[in-house]
Amino acid sequence: MSDDSKLHRLVEEGKRGEIAAYHAIYKEFGARIFNFLFRVLSSREDAEDVTQQTFLIVFRQLGTLRDPTQLESWIYRIARNEVYQRFRKKKVGSLDDEEINGDVRGLEEHSLYAQPEKLLLNEELRQVLQAVLDGLPVKLREVFVLAAVQGMSYQAITEVVGRSLLSVKTDIYRARLQVKEELRKYLGEGFGSTVKAETK
Amino acid sequence: MTRHLTEDMISQWVDRELDSRQAAKVEAHLKGCETCQAVEKEMSALGRLYRTEEALEPPPYLWTRIAAQIREESREEKRAFFGIGWLLPRAGLQQPAWMRISVWAPAAVLLVVISSTIAIMHYQAAARAQSAAIAEIDRAHSALTALNTKTYNPFHESTAMDTGANPFAQSPLRDQPNPFRNPQDRP
Numbered sequence: 258m259s260d261d262s263k264l265h266r267l268v269e270e271g272k273r274g275e276i277a278a279y280h281a282i283y284k285e286f287g288a289r290i291f292n293f294l295f296r297v298l299s300s301r302e303d304a305e306d307v308t309q310q311t312f313l314i315v316f317r318q319l320g321t322l323r324d325p326t327q328l329e330s331w332i333y334r335i336a337r338n339e340v341y342q343r344f345r346k347k348k349v350g351s352l353d354d355e356e357i358n359g360d361v362r363g364l365e366e367h368s369l370y371a372q373p374e375k376l377l378l379n380e381e382l383r384q385v386l387q388a389v390l391d392g393l394p395v396k397l398r399e400v401f402v403l404a405a406v407q408g409m410s411y412q413a414i415t416e417v418v419g420r421s422l423l424s425v426k427t428d429i430y431r432a433r434l435q436v437k438e439e440l441r442k443y444l445g446e447g448f449g450s451t452v453k454a455e456t457k
Numbered sequence: 458m459t460r461h462l463t464e465d466m467i468s469q470w471v472d473r474e475l476d477s478r479q480a481a482k483v484e485a486h487l488k489g490c491e492t493c494q495a496v497e498k499e500m501s502a503l504g505r506l507y508r509t510e511e512a513l514e515p516p517p518y519l520w521t522r523i524a525a526q527i528r529e530e531s532r533e534e535k536r537a538f539f540g541i542g543w544l545l546p547r548a549g550l551q552q553p554a555w556m557r558i559s560v561w562a563p564a565a566v567l568l569v570v571i572s573s574t575i576a577i578m579h580y581q582a583a584a585r586a587q588s589a590a591i592a593e594i595d596r597a598h599s600a601l602t603a604l605n606t607k608t609y610n611p612f613h614e615s616t617a618m619d620t621g622a623n624p625f626a627q628s629p630l631r632d633q634p635n636p637f638r639n640p641q642d643r644p
Binding site for chain 1 (some may be wrong): 464465468469471472475499500502503504506507513514515516519520522523524526527528530531554
């Protein structure tokens, strides 16, 4: 069965309220949405809450989804809306398009200049990576996570964030540049050579 | 090598967003340019660094929480409007938010039904009493008319002094003998 027909079947069954279909949809997209939310919200608890809220909205409103092939970007859009609502409620995080928050929270606490290879995958590096992401405005953070971390195509990202392709390209580039500069401070210049190549 | 690649272009190369012609151009340049290679390595490393932690799995209880909430909402929908709310999603329709207020909606309907029933019963009882009164008046009218067709005038407004208005009188009182007077005491 192709992915499209599988999605069609799941969506149709979900529209009839079948909980097995809901579970299958959650298993298909739950982990990716959770990771996206964790990266953007920088909190496991918040990511859990928003993931739960996102899927509840998805299941409640599944009847309104006309094209099942759009299911993934639709779920991401709902998750993203929930993120923005959460930021508005908490009044934390910059939603300003132009504001670049240069103050990378918590980085000063880490002494990570030396021996970057030893830092890989340890808790300190995890904190630095997340702090660097937190230093980005949400607008840049979300597209960076979608493109660089989750490997989503630029076209798909435009559907999620509702901006033009040019705007998305520019934001990804700006985010990547800023993350690179921040990581250079802590991992040293040329850290690209010290980070192990991906094994696939 | 003439000019270095722009970081924007390398960023798109890393994300595999360049078309085949541009990709070939970047690939050829990277082979012979250590400066651009270093930038490309750093940009690629960013994604790898974050993806290393991508193994984050949502906790198992998250689905349990979601499923419990769905089941609860499903039960509420079934209760709402005596089953109509439950049918809507199956008909491909979205249930309006107001229908999810499943406790208040049936209560409101019940209240309207009860108050309407009471109002209708009250109206019917009043109508029945009115009909009975009219029937009684008609019956009395018929009986009195039959008793004394000459003296009975239903349109005459009677007074206490108006003995002629007494439909039961056989004749005016003055023509009758006084029952309290001795017949021998005639003047």
